[in-house]
Amino acid sequence: MKIAVASDHGGYELKEKVVEFLKEKGYDFQDFGTFSKESVDYPDMALIVAEKVAKGEFERGILICGTGIGISIAANKVKGIRAALCNDVYSARMSRLHNDANILAMGGRVIGPGLALLIVEEWLKTPFEGGRHKVRVDKITNYEQGQN
Template sequence: MKIGIGSDHGGYELKEEVKKYLEENGIEYIDYGTNSKDSVDYPEYGQKVAEAVKGGECDKGIVVCGTGIGISISANKVPGIRCALCSDTYSARMSIEHNNANMLALGGRVVGRDLAIEIVSTWLKAAFLGGRHERRINKISDIERKYMI
């Protein structure tokens, strides 16, 4: 599995901690930036990671900004992306089991390092349950297709 990872300045430090976790667990990743705490615009990084996931360069994506809100909204503008903003392990697990999320968003100013690592670990270990949840994912895709320009 290959993970795309990206952040803005508000999520930079947490992104670096998540990268350490991925390295320690032998999980391959591609870092799409940013590479410092200098101010940048989160939509660019949400889009970069989302496009890598959509294009198949990465299997899943993790994005981080100050709250996780802006970068998740940005990622979700890319067709086919289901980016879940999670601040607890239950939501992280359910985002995969029920929603088949292909991206995870975290708030660098919202969750601490230890909780963030638990969220990432839970999210990466979870599996989509399919069944009735597949039907619902298909309905989300139908909505997306209806509004694509």
């Protein structure tokens, strides 16, 4: 599984912890920045990752800003993206099982690194359950493609 990772300045420190975790676990990933605490706009970072996931260049993405809210809103503007803001392990698991979330968003000023890494681990290992949930995800996809 190829994973695209990015953050704005508010999520930079947590992103660095996530990148370290991904390296340690042997995941195939690419860090698209930001690479310092210097201010950058979260939509720019979100759209880089969301476009790459939507085009199929990466199977999943992880985005981090201060709260996770702005970066998830921006990512969800890209067709084919189902970005889920998760602040707990249960939500991370359910975002994959029931929603087939392809981007995980987190808030670097909301959760600490220990919890964040548990969230990332759960989100990456959890498959999409399909079944009745696929029908629901397909309804979203169809609407997005103008087939409502």
